[in-house]
Amino acid sequence: MKKWSVATASLLILALLLAACGGGKGESSGSPGASASADAGGDQGGKQVTLKFMGWEVSPLETESVKKGLELFMKENPNIKVEYTTIPGGTQYVAKMQAMVLGNEAPDVFFLQSDYYRDFVKRKSLLDITDKVNSEGVADDLIDSAVKLSTVDGKYYGIESCIVAPVLYFNKDIFDKAGVAYPPTDPSKAWTWQQFVDAAKKLTVKNGNKFEQYGVYGLENYYMTIAEIMSNGGNWFTEDLKKSAANTPEVKEVLQAIADLRKKDGVSPEAKLLTNSGMSAAQMLQTGKIAMLVDGSWALQELSHMNFKVGMAVLPKFKEAVTHGQAHLHVASANTEHPEEAWKLIKFLSSEEYQLQNVKAGLWLPNHKSLYTEQGIAKWLTPGVHPDGFKDMIPYFTESKTYPYALLSSQKIQEDTTAELDKFFIGNQPLDKTVENIETVVNKQLAQNQ
Numbered sequence: 001m002k003k004w005s006v007a008t009a010s011l012l013i014l015a016l017l018l019a020a021c022g023g024g025k026g027e028s029s030g031s032p033g034a035s036a037s038a039d040a041g042g043d044q045g046g047k048q049v050t051l052k053f054m055g056w057e058v059s060p061l062e063t064e065s066v067k068k069g070l071e072l073f074m075k076e077n078p079n080i081k082v083e084y085t086t087i088p089g090g091t092q093y094v095a096k097m098q099a100m101v102l103g104n105e106a107p108d109v110f111f112l113q114s115d116y117y118r119d120f121v122k123r124k125s126l127l128d129i130t131d132k133v134n135s136e137g138v139a140d141d142l143i144d145s146a147v148k149l150s151t152v153d154g155k156y157y158g159i160e161s162c163i164v165a166p167v168l169y170f171n172k173d174i175f176d177k178a179g180v181a182y183p184p185t186d187p188s189k190a191w192t193w194q195q196f197v198d199a200a201k202k203l204t205v206k207n208g209n210k211f212e213q214y215g216v217y218g219l220e221n222y223y224m225t226i227a228e229i230m231s232n233g234g235n236w237f238t239e240d241l242k243k244s245a246a247n248t249p250e251v252k253e254v255l256q257a258i259a260d261l262r263k264k265d266g267v268s269p270e271a272k273l274l275t276n277s278g279m280s281a282a283q284m285l286q287t288g289k290i291a292m293l294v295d296g297s298w299a300l301q302e303l304s305h306m307n308f309k310v311g312m313a314v315l316p317k318f319k320e321a322v323t324h325g326q327a328h329l330h331v332a333s334a335n336t337e338h339p340e341e342a343w344k345l346i347k348f349l350s351s352e353e354y355q356l357q358n359v360k361a362g363l364w365l366p367n368h369k370s371l372y373t374e375q376g377i378a379k380w381l382t383p384g385v386h387p388d389g390f391k392d393m394i395p396y397f398t399e400s401k402t403y404p405y406a407l408l409s410s411q412k413i414q415e416d417t418t419a420e421l422d423k424f425f426i427g428n429q430p431l432d433k434t435v436e437n438i439e440t441v442v443n444k445q446l447a448q449n450q
Helices: 009-018 035-038 060-078 090-102 114-122 128-137 144-150 172-178 191-201 222-231 250-261 270-279 281-286 297-303 339-349 352-360 390-400 412-423 432-448
Strands: 049-057 080-088 108-114 159-162 165-173 206-207 210-217 290-296 310-313 329-332
Touching: 049 060, 049 339, 060 080, 060 297, 060 339, 060 352, 080 339, 090 108, 108 114, 108 339, 114 329, 128 297, 144 159, 159 339, 165 172, 165 222, 165 281, 165 297, 172 290, 172 310, 191 210, 191 250, 191 290, 210 310, 222 250, 222 290, 222 412, 250 432, 270 281, 281 290, 281 297, 290 297, 297 310, 310 390, 329 339, 412 432
Parallel strands: 049 080, 049 108, 210 290
Antiparallel strands: 108 329, 159 329, 165 290, 165 310, 206 210
């Protein structure tokens, strides 16, 4: 049997961070998923079953919300006991899950990062739930990008939990002190790249040769980089996903502009600054070490609990204001001994009832059409969590492009691309050499997978 490829530690940690969300449908909204709870409890007098459910712990707040949801599920389904296990630390989760699948010891239901989903499907590791999804109307209220991400050749092997997307956070006090206008929340008014650079320069503070405050941090992360590439009309792959599109003017312009933030403009720190300071990126923003932070929408839960005035805005644009959306999926093992009960749990995790608690907390964004109506938004938009102007950003999320790596069945493509980008951003590898290398290794992998 072909061996699984395991991502580098840094890539896995990031994969878990960007996948930190869960999803659903349910409540009394009249949407197709509104009866999820009642349906899930329809077999309460059945045989007692124990489901093993596994996820990761990125945030204690997230784990707490999952456990609260499971308590409700078990109350509604007294014949189903769910044993929830988390694997701390990003490097362990995928490696252990791969080993458990190969050893026929996979949990009944588990979290799965979107960029591993098609790999697991290709290896026939996941339960086909297409008939259940279609017969019970679960997908009817999902936004288009959620359907696209959850389906492989028209079949469902999992359901995307929510949406997460790259956004721009900023410290309002720093902007006020510098007299710089806040970045826009309305996508139609997004800063141009030059406006963004000009603001970052005004927000960078030096004392002699020592930087006391940087304008921005976060764009050298491959997950954030691709949003700007999309903004410039580019992508890592051709539309049919059969070839690399890295060696194009659209991609090269963005990579050079991001590198220039640190190497030429002097407005962005090296990643080692965080390591040396012992702070997270959120703490750097809070304490004024950086004025702006490009991070995932999931970071809002943490930031909203920190004692400073945090703002949130759309990313700067090259040609158009764009972000991409994805999230982890809830899936069941192909070898589960309890497929009916496993489906009930996945359906519950896809309910509005379950999703709302995490959307209200700022951890997730909804992937339900009904939750983006005026009535639906009123259910989750939370003062004190969602910053001023957040409602203006909703079209930005609902029209987000699908994260391209989630549509591939080889994780090695992402690993190789990240390694080359590190050579460019962190090392001194020339841009042309970088995109040529990416093009070569990606085309080789794509050809092998066709």
